[in-house]
Amino acid sequence: MIGYDRRMKTLLIRNAQCVATLDSQGLELANASILIRGHVIEAIGPAADLPATADEVIDARGHLVTPGLVNTHHHMYQSLTRAIPAVQNAELFGWLRGLYPIWAGLTPEMVQVSTQVAMAELLMSGCTTSSDHLYIYPDSAQGRVRLDDSIEAAQAIGMRFVATRGSMSVGQSQGGLPPDSVVEREDFILKDTQRLIETWHDSRHGAMVNVAVAPCSPFSVSRDLMRESALLARSFAGQNVRLHTHLAENDHDIAYSREKFNCTPAQYAQELGWLGDDVWHAHCVKLDDEGISLFAATRTGVAHCPCSNMRLASGIAPVRRMLDAGVPVGLGVDGSASNDAAHMVNEARQALLLARLRKSLEAPGVNAQGQPVFGCDTAPLEMTARDALRLATRGGAEVLGRSDIGHLAVGMCADMALFDLRTLAFAGGAVHDPVASLMLCASPPAAYTVVNGRVVVRQGQLATLEMQTLIERHNRLAVTLAEAAR
Numbered sequence: 001m002i003g004y005d006r007r008m009k010t011l012l013i014r015n016a017q018c019v020a021t022l023d024s025q026g027l028e029l030a031n032a033s034i035l036i037r038g039h040v041i042e043a044i045g046p047a048a049d050l051p052a053t054a055d056e057v058i059d060a061r062g063h064l065v066t067p068g069l070v071n072t073h074h075h076m077y078q079s080l081t082r083a084i085p086a087v088q089n090a091e092l093f094g095w096l097r098g099l100y101p102i103w104a105g106l107t108p109e110m111v112q113v114s115t116q117v118a119m120a121e122l123l124m125s126g127c128t129t130s131s132d133h134l135y136i137y138p139d140s141a142q143g144r145v146r147l148d149d150s151i152e153a154a155q156a157i158g159m160r161f162v163a164t165r166g167s168m169s170v171g172q173s174q175g176g177l178p179p180d181s182v183v184e185r186e187d188f189i190l191k192d193t194q195r196l197i198e199t200w201h202d203s204r205h206g207a208m209v210n211v212a213v214a215p216c217s218p219f220s221v222s223r224d225l226m227r228e229s230a231l232l233a234r235s236f237a238g239q240n241v242r243l244h245t246h247l248a249e250n251d252h253d254i255a256y257s258r259e260k261f262n263c264t265p266a267q268y269a270q271e272l273g274w275l276g277d278d279v280w281h282a283h284c285v286k287l288d289d290e291g292i293s294l295f296a297a298t299r300t301g302v303a304h305c306p307c308s309n310m311r312l313a314s315g316i317a318p319v320r321r322m323l324d325a326g327v328p329v330g331l332g333v334d335g336s337a338s339n340d341a342a343h344m345v346n347e348a349r350q351a352l353l354l355a356r357l358r359k360s361l362e363a364p365g366v367n368a369q370g371q372p373v374f375g376c377d378t379a380p381l382e383m384t385a386r387d388a389l390r391l392a393t394r395g396g397a398e399v400l401g402r403s404d405i406g407h408l409a410v411g412m413c414a415d416m417a418l419f420d421l422r423t424l425a426f427a428g429g430a431v432h433d434p435v436a437s438l439m440l441c442a443s444p445p446a447a448y449t450v451v452n453g454r455v456v457v458r459q460g461q462l463a464t465l466e467m468q469t470l471i472e473r474h475n476r477l478a479v480t481l482a483e484a485a486r
Helices: 076-081 092-103 108-123 147-157 186-200 223-235 251-261 265-271 289-298 306-311 319-325 344-362 385-399 434-440 467-484
Strands: 010-020 028-037 040-046 056-059 063-067 069-071 127-134 160-167 209-215 243-247 279-283 301-304 329-331 416-420 448-451 454-458
Touching: 010 416, 010 434, 063 385, 063 434, 069 329, 069 344, 069 385, 076 092, 076 108, 076 127, 076 467, 092 251, 108 127, 108 147, 108 467, 127 147, 127 416, 127 448, 147 160, 147 186, 147 209, 160 186, 186 209, 186 223, 209 223, 223 243, 243 265, 251 265, 265 289, 289 319, 301 385, 306 344, 319 329, 319 344, 329 344, 329 385, 344 385, 344 434, 385 434
Parallel strands: 010 056, 010 063, 069 127, 127 160, 160 209, 209 243, 243 279, 279 301, 301 329
Antiparallel strands: 010 028, 028 040, 063 416, 416 448, 448 454
16 A cells, blocks of 8 residues: 555454454444554455465454553552552542652662553553653662653553653642652753653654653642643644643542632633643543533543542542543553552443443433333443443543544554453353453453554563563562561
């Protein structure tokens, strides 16, 4: 085809049982193949219409192929503090207060290794693109933590990465939540953020690294830093340098905003220039009707994190109302210590189930017209299985400002996941509806994960790093980090 370098290697995903393209028509193809040349999709369609050979061929018989899943919010370093006993039953603010002193001991090696562990878990669940919000940068005898540590780790493992330069500048002595020992000077934050954008950010089609500007939260940074961060990101005009933060996560978050700023979190964001199609906020569990309207009017995105919101008892985000209003919504697994997992299929499944629970809590036994329902509930459900899969793919791509990922079509990046429908997780489900069974049945691992045309997970095993060595190293560092804080 015109526009493709014929010298590039080819990869053929051959004769898949089902290819769910997630394109604008929601096309699902039976007995289909996908031809990849280099880093992009060259052809997709019935297996009989595509070549039978390529430089590499994956026999996809009995497999479902989806676009690579997209994770829009994470704190990968937190994989070192999963299931810490002291905060297992804490809500957000108590959870943070318990963990800040531990995270203050992070080293560059810990960030690199924890990033790869988190990414390995994501990749093995079919996730091909992830953002990460690193907002704590300790300086120790082992060196100062830098966002570069995460970016270099991502390049080694082979994941498409949106690295966000997080920051905290308001410590407890100034009325903030974090201890003073983990905050930074605002002039340094802005200077380092600019350095990272100029060094790493790539705005081209198929970019493997993006950098975003990400002050941590309203309770850990100043108004000035929020404003200056927005101005910095937008000074890189036309380069898709985006803005990210936490917003309206739980009731304490709302109370803090009203007490300190005399406004709601959405009003606070509006005042500081943090609404727009170049912005996405994590959580938004407590976003009110005014906030939803503001987000919809400005095309401000939301990273919905259902598992974390349940784990920390934050609440149920009004995702259906957001989507109906026109708010871009993607999924985020959030930090490994507030989810204790990083499985994107499971995250999508939880989003589906939690949306249905929210509907029952809001209007039990009532249909869409508010009429009582007896015997057979005919009211439409909040979310379908395909809605959930869309959040995990196209929705996430939109939130991250990427038009080159999130669905399968000619010219798109060659990011995709293959799930073996012949395994136990799909038994009795895939025979009826392979796409819905991915969301409704027990969350399976990916058999293959392809990122930018490269097979990163092969037959359920990570292909780019030696997994057992990585896990052992990570566990040693997790113990060291926890013990140092005692």
